[in-house]
Amino acid sequence: MTTTTFIFILLGAALFAGIGIILVAMRRSDAEGSATKAELDRKAIQVDRKRREKKAEIAKVESGEGTVMVAAPAEFADDPPKEEISAEDMGVTRRKFFNRAIGAVFGLFMLQFALAGLAFFWPKLKGGFGTPINAGKVASLKAEVVAGGSIIPKFIPAAQAWVVPFEMDKLAGSSFEATPFVVAGGEGDGVGLMALWQRCVHLGCRVPSCESSQGFECPCHGSKYNAHGEYSSGPAPRNLDRFEVSENDAGDFIINTGNVVQTSRAKEFTIAYPQGPFCV
Ligand code: FES
Structure with missing residues (x-):
């Protein structure tokens, strides 16, 4: 209840x-x-x-x-x-x-x-979840989420979101093609950023990342998603939800947690999964 x-x-x-x-x-x-x-x-x-x-x-x-x-x-x-x-x-x-x-x-x-x-x-719309959250500079976030060819998702507590990199040329034909505003900051080098809601779309558990498999694995009922939050297996009905994002004039990555985007299960992955042993 x-x-x-x-x-x-x-x-x-x-x-x-x-x-x-x-x-x-x-x-x-x-x-x-x-x-x-x-x-x-x-x-x-x-x-x-x-x-x-x-x-x-x-x-x-x-x-x-x-x-x-x-x-x-x-x-x-x-x-x-x-x-x-x-x-x-x-x-x-x-x-x-x-x-x-x-x-x-x-x-x-x-x-x-x-x-x-x-x-x-009474809604508290002055900052906090449900409003646009400034997650920091796009450039430094990009440097943090990729290391040695592996994706290291960065968790932003205020936005309850995992920030992951996304190659812009994968957008066409993906489940996110109709919602390009879920990626931002990729105009210069072709690598943008996405903000995945950490809440499992099955029953709402918090989904941690798994470094070895390079994805997200729900500890509650075992739903698995790749590094872009695309559904792989388990009872989850769709991809991980994500937020509308943008880069402002100061180069900050803004996660609009008031606008949640749902996408259906991916027909084809935009990134390979799993890339190693599972955590769950
Ligand atoms: S809540 Fe994540 S799989 Fe059920």
Whole structure:
């Protein structure tokens, strides 16, 4: 499971939990509302009954039937103003307070979670992988990647790429003919440079170079590619992916890691492979 999938599952679970809590809070709120109304009704009935009983008692005394004269309390005088208790008068009950507190805490939690998720997914395009990377001077790179007739791929960590030499006259008829921008710096001496993504096109393992076979061999499931990243054997479905490259006016080799180029398996190799024992 990738980190992105895990984050999405976590967000989904938090969302469902939040909806559940809000629904429970709403039910609690509804139940609370009907209890308050019932209570108000009961109080009103009690007050009304007491008032009627007192009136009857006063009427009995006034008509001489009664034996004891009792003064009616002021609140039971004729047609006293009816005292109604509204929900506002009741104020904020303890249950209401806790419901609101739960809602507020949950809201803050969700806000923090959303901001953290946003920060995680927000693209960071100021340098780093996904942007053009300056790998150094073309001339010095060329001197580094060939030694004694062997290819010594140079790894550029910021670009996650292997830089390898490529003879320009091999471009025509190769799997890269339609994408010449995957080679750069070969105008003068006929030898350009390519930047191969180190990620195996099978399941994404990092592919190291193998000096003895003069290629790249994946340690995970054994896919093999030659020094130009052309597929040779194993479960990989195509050549190693590579990046668009260019040489700027200052003679720097620029690897545009935001532009990945995929090519199908080579019908004919542009370089012999293997040239010695395999590493894997
Ligand atoms: S990940 Fe490289 S061969 Fe499977």
